[in-house]
Amino acid sequence: MTVKQLSVFVENKPGRLSAVTEALAAADINIRAVSIADTKDFGIMRIIVNDTDKAIAALKENGFIASAANVIAVIADDKPGSMASIMKILYNANISVEYMYAAFLNRDKGSACLILRVDNNENAIEALKDADCKLISEQELSEI
Amino acid sequence: MTQRYWNEKIETMELAEMRKLQSERLVHQVKHMWDNVPYYRKKMEEKGVSPDDIKGLDDLHKLPFLSKADLRDSYPYGMLAMPLSECVRIQSTSGTTGKRVVSFYTQHDIDLWEDCVARAITAAGGTKEDVVQVAYGYGLFTGGAGLHGGSHKVGCLTLPMSSGNTERQIQFMMDLKATILCCTPSYAAYIGETLQEMGYKPEDIPLKAGIFGAEPWTQAMREQIESTLGIKAYDIYGLTETSGPGVAFECCEQSGMHINEDHFIAEIIDPDTGEVLPEGEKGELVFTSITKEAFPLIRYRTRDICVLSRKKCSCGRTLVKMTKPMGRSDDMLIIKGVNVFPSQIEEVLIKDFKAAPNYQIVVDRVGTTDTFEIKVELSDDMFSDTIKDISTLEKKIGADIQQILGIRAKITLVEPKSIPRSEGKAVRVIDKRKLV
């Protein structure tokens, strides 16, 4: 139960983020979640879209370097302590989180969606399911 | 294994005897130039030298240099030393810097050129049993004509393919069982990749050796070509100005190229002062052609930077060896007091990534300190979705560059195709320093 995430290499210079989003818009891609990790010179833009393969093709055509990875999308109650409990579940299961960010995938108010990149998807999914966390599938994602 | 030579007497000649031969030929050549090339005679007069001052090799340093600028000034006939009616051929450079060089040949010149190439083919293991595929361009370019002529001379079955049309190259290679491939190293690498993509394994390919030249290539590239094609890859050196490929060639030791000293005297000079440097020192390679009739250049500055060595070679040849050119004296950058050639950076990039990505060196000066940055275009293979992996890669390139050059460079990874191209080639060096 993972979702696909798109990663794009962007140089830290004016106009690059706009070029990425324009390339996606021109291919009629809908952006569901986005996060940017950056250093002084470059950044990696991580994006959840409605059609990852089409988005990668569109970006490559525009000269970008892009790849896809499987990440976990987990629903957290929109209240204090819910993120802490998810982190604790993963910590107890000996999973390390490489990065995470919030997504605009809320179907209803009162909940938030976290995108997690972990070192072991399988174990993380098992631990989260055992703790009754709600995960979003690729199928559900495309229907939102 | 018995080592074969094309011309054993010359290729294994004692140094003293070779120097004697060179001296005799030099004296004769200087006289020939003085009598027939007013342009060079004038240069000699300006330097206060006459043919009487040149009694042998030890007097070579008294003679004026020739450079590409002289060839430009004297274009097209100014350096011609024989009547046109005695000339049978021209060859020419592609003329990327300034006007092209046009070199003239008498039949004698063609014969000695082909003889030099025959030595190279023999050193690469070629005999009349071999099938030589010449995939250098034919025409004005010396690559096709040179290897073609040498292959004929050895008696090999010669496939005059010229360059391009890779599908046809591969078909002929397979159907006619080519055993020696001659082309530019980049084309050899491309043919290798294509064969690999088509599913051929090195052992399916009939080739046993390759003779590659006409452009700079690195040891890493040699290894890559050797493993994809399952061959031994030999280097060959030459310039249109000095007839073409075959001035120097590699033997089985693959550790530098033996110079055909009976035809060409090699010197290494300091590119700034013109002073002759002792054996083993790095400097600009200078050639004097002592047997050519139509277009004999004396002390021609190649701009190639290399080292000469007379260390005993296991192949038995006594001919002096030159290293692969490490760069061009006009490409050489001095950064923080260190000589830097783009080819050294390319070598590191090939080592770190298997294939060299496009890169650009940016040098600037802040106050009195040079800044040195290398921009490297990221490829799909280098990309990872974590900052950590990309930063590790950046650090590794930086560390490898520092190890090779001894100075630190700032490595910046950039997006594909973001380095400006000029006529298809990435612009390799930007030197913003204003030295006043």
Ligand SMILES: [Zn+2]
């Ligand atoms: Zn040797």
